[in-house]
Amino acid sequence: MEKVTLTVNGFTQSVLVESHETILDTLRNRLNLTGTKKCCDEGTCGSCTILMDGKPVLGCLTPTLRCVGKEILTIEGISSGESLHLVQKHLVKSLGLQCGFCTPGVVMTAIPFLEENPHASRNEIKESLSGNLCRCTGYKKIIDAVENAAEEMRS
Amino acid sequence: MEYYHSPDSIKDALSMAREFDGNFIYFAGGTDVQIYRKQKLEKNEHIIDLKSIHDLNSISIKDEVLSLGAMTPLDDIIKSKEILKFFPVLVEAAKSVATPVIRKTATIGGNLLVRNRCTFYNQSQEWRNGVGSCLRDVGDICQVTGGKNDCFSRNVSDTAAALIALNAEITLINSNGMTQKPIKDIYLPCGIKFHDLDNEIILTQIRVPFSPKKWWYKKLRMRKTLDFTSLTIAATIDNQDIARICLNGVSMTPILIEEPIETLTLESLIKQARKNCKTVDNDLMPLKYRREMINVYLEEFWNSIYI
Numbered sequence: 372m373e374k375v376t377l378t379v380n381g382f383t384q385s386v387l388v389e390s391h392e393t394i395l396d397t398l399r400n401r402l403n404l405t406g407t408k409k410c411c412d413e414g415t416c417g418s419c420t421i422l423m424d425g426k427p428v429l430g431c432l433t434p435t436l437r438c439v440g441k442e443i444l445t446i447e448g449i450s451s452g453e454s455l456h457l458v459q460k461h462l463v464k465s466l467g468l469q470c471g472f473c474t475p476g477v478v479m480t481a482i483p484f485l486e487e488n489p490h491a492s493r494n495e496i497k498e499s500l501s502g503n504l505c506r507c508t509g510y511k512k513i514i515d516a517v518e519n520a521a522e523e524m525r526s
Numbered sequence: 527m528e529y530y531h532s533p534d535s536i537k538d539a540l541s542m543a544r545e546f547d548g549n550f551i552y553f554a555g556g557t558d559v560q561i562y563r564k565q566k567l568e569k570n571e572h573i574i575d576l577k578s579i580h581d582l583n584s585i586s587i588k589d590e591v592l593s594l595g596a597m598t599p600l601d602d603i604i605k606s607k608e609i610l611k612f613f614p615v616l617v618e619a620a621k622s623v624a625t626p627v628i629r630k631t632a633t634i635g636g637n638l639l640v641r642n643r644c645t646f647y648n649q650s651q652e653w654r655n656g657v658g659s660c661l662r663d664v665g666d667i668c669q670v671t672g673g674k675n676d677c678f679s680r681n682v683s684d685t686a687a688a689l690i691a692l693n694a695e696i697t698l699i700n701s702n703g704m705t706q707k708p709i710k711d712i713y714l715p716c717g718i719k720f721h722d723l724d725n726e727i728i729l730t731q732i733r734v735p736f737s738p739k740k741w742w743y744k745k746l747r748m749r750k751t752l753d754f755t756s757l758t759i760a761a762t763i764d765n766q767d768i769a770r771i772c773l774n775g776v777s778m779t780p781i782l783i784e785e786p787i788e789t790l791t792l793e794s795l796i797k798q799a800r801k802n803c804k805t806v807d808n809d810l811m812p813l814k815y816r817r818e819m820i821n822v823y824l825e826e827f828w829n830s831i832y833i
Contacts, residue, residue, distance in 0.1 A: 389528070390527075390529050391528035413561045420627060428627070429631070432557050433556075436530045436532065480627055501750070501752070502625025502627045502752060
């Protein structure tokens with residue numbers, strides 16, 4: 372085990388981790404941040420997307436030791452208090468989720484994408500979310516939600 | 527036990543590699559290697575992560591010659607306006623790899639050295655135990671062909687196809703010093719040992735010497751995202767009218783066909799491609815369909831030359 376210092380959602384804390392451990396397992400099993408979901412565990416579904424220094428990465432493929440000295444942001448750190456982020460708000464409003472398992476990954480992918488591409492077209496939004504699998508909604512409502520969030524962000 | 531190391535210089539990485547004496551794996555982006563570790567296909571104890579070596583992440587274009595650090599993320603290549611201007615085929619290839627999120631971590635060097643794939647090998651330990659192991663794992667027979675000698679795992683690097691079509695060179699460093707060679711020369715026609723680089727060597731730079739007059743790129747896969755290639759064709763025509771057509775995903779190694787455009791015909795192109803590709807039934811797409819698609823794509827490329 373190694374003792375590392377991680378900064379997650381603005382809080383810095385020390386934690387004991389295995390050398391080979393992924394940040395997904397560290398978040399869920401050691402820091403009890405279970406909002407980031409574990410699904411395929413092999414980079415296929417996008418459910419475990421988190422932000423590392425503002426960039427989206429897949430938690431299941433990122434060694435925890437690679438995250439030392441970086442700012443990690445998970446779904447738990449996105450909203451301010453009870454006020455949801457615009458992307459979250461529109462996912463609720465457009466019914467862009469059913470079981471909600473893929474939603475944290477969708478939110479963590481869509482936010483940095485819209486910040487970087489505020490004028491993204493529907494097709495560009497579709498492509499940006501192409502690594503996030505959802506088994507419930509059929510995607511249309513998710514795309515609608517992100518498109519509506521983009522529109523509100525611009526206004 | 528597993529150990530993670532993050533050297534900040536090539537010298538340190540090489541000295542760790544020597545110390546661990548083959549019991550290590552280099553991490554570039556790590557997006558592919560991590561899966562091999564989870565599937566128990568990669569069991570070396572030490573991970574040497576090259577991410578902290580800053581010199582390896584750079585893009586520069588001088589006199590239309592492109593130099594790329596091997597640790598440059600694919601996403602940076604896609605976003606570079608200069609690469610798009612002079613080397614659009616490389617941008618197109620990078621865009622076709624994995625998903626937008628994975629491309630922010632996956633690197634050009636990692637993609638060039640991505641391990642060959644086969645539907646009977648790239649599976650979980652349980653799956654492999656159920657079906658029976660193969661030559662590349664711990665078995666003694668190829669599950670695809672029934673043969674006992676050759677492994678036909680496919681080279682699936684999309685950027686390799688584009689960079690070979692661009693006649694790119696790579697710089698390699700080990701404890702004996704630095705060497706440069708054309709990318710096409712590192713690949714071997716073997717599914718198990720698919721390149722001739724020794725364990726310790728580090729790929730540091732990629733140099734693309736010319737901007738092509740014309741280019742063409744297409745990738746066949748089940749979905750428009752994520753999937754590894756079932757057939758990738760990248761083609762360029764340079765200022766001397768030499769065509770370089772590279773096929774990948776259909777054989778153990780990328781297949782290059784290089785010929786002046788005035789002597790090349792569609793029939794000879796298809797004949798050479800079909801003759802050199804050792805395509806077997808080791809992909810999700812049916813073998814017959816993949817073989818037919820070689821003709822279809824080459825015909826599309828051929829028609830595009832005269833537009």
